[in-house]
Amino acid sequence: MSSELIHDTDAHRYRLEVDGKLVSAADYTVNGDRVSFTHTFTDPMQRGHGYAGQVVEFAIDDVEQNSPGAKVVPMCWYVAKWFDEHPERAGLLAD
Numbered sequence: 383m384s385s386e387l388i389h390d391t392d393a394h395r396y397r398l399e400v401d402g403k404l405v406s407a408a409d410y411t412v413n414g415d416r417v418s419f420t421h422t423f424t425d426p427m428q429r430g431h432g433y434a435g436q437v438v439e440f441a442i443d444d445v446e447q448n449s450p451g452a453k454v455v456p457m458c459w460y461v462a463k464w465f466d467e468h469p470e471r472a473g474l475l476a477d
Contacts, residue, residue, distance in 0.1 A: 387440040396441040398433050406433035408441050408461065416476055417445050418455040438464045446474055453477075 385400045397407040406424040410417050419441070424434045438461055445452050453476035456462040465475060 387436065389441075389444055396437050396444070398437045398440075400428075400433075405431075406437045408434075408437045408458070410441070415449075415452050416455050417449065417452050418457050419461040420457045422458050422460040434460055435464065442471060442474060446471075 383401055385398060388397050388399065389395075390397060393409075394411060395407050395409050398405050404425070405428040407422070408419055409421040409423075410419045412418075419438075422434050422438065442454065442464075445454060452474075454461075454465075454474045455476045456465055465471060
């Protein structure tokens with residue numbers, strides 16, 4: 383089984399593919415120095431494997447590394463929950 387985390391900048395989406403099939407994704411919009419995560423999705427048949435967490439962690443790492451000074455707005459409940467579970471990353475949250 384092969385998995386690949388992808389940042390599709392044209393679609394404003396971070397995604398996880400397993401064996402070439404989309405299993406989870408996190409959609410976002412950019413407004414100035416704010417990155418708003420609007421929706422997280424996991425294929426219902428693939429839930430319970432931690433895929434959404436992998437995508438969100440990949441996305442947050444990417445924002446932190448490649449968008450200096452950018453802040454995250456967790457509009458999606460899952461991204462908000464992820465930050466609750468990772469308080470050490472709270473410095474990335476918008477005021």
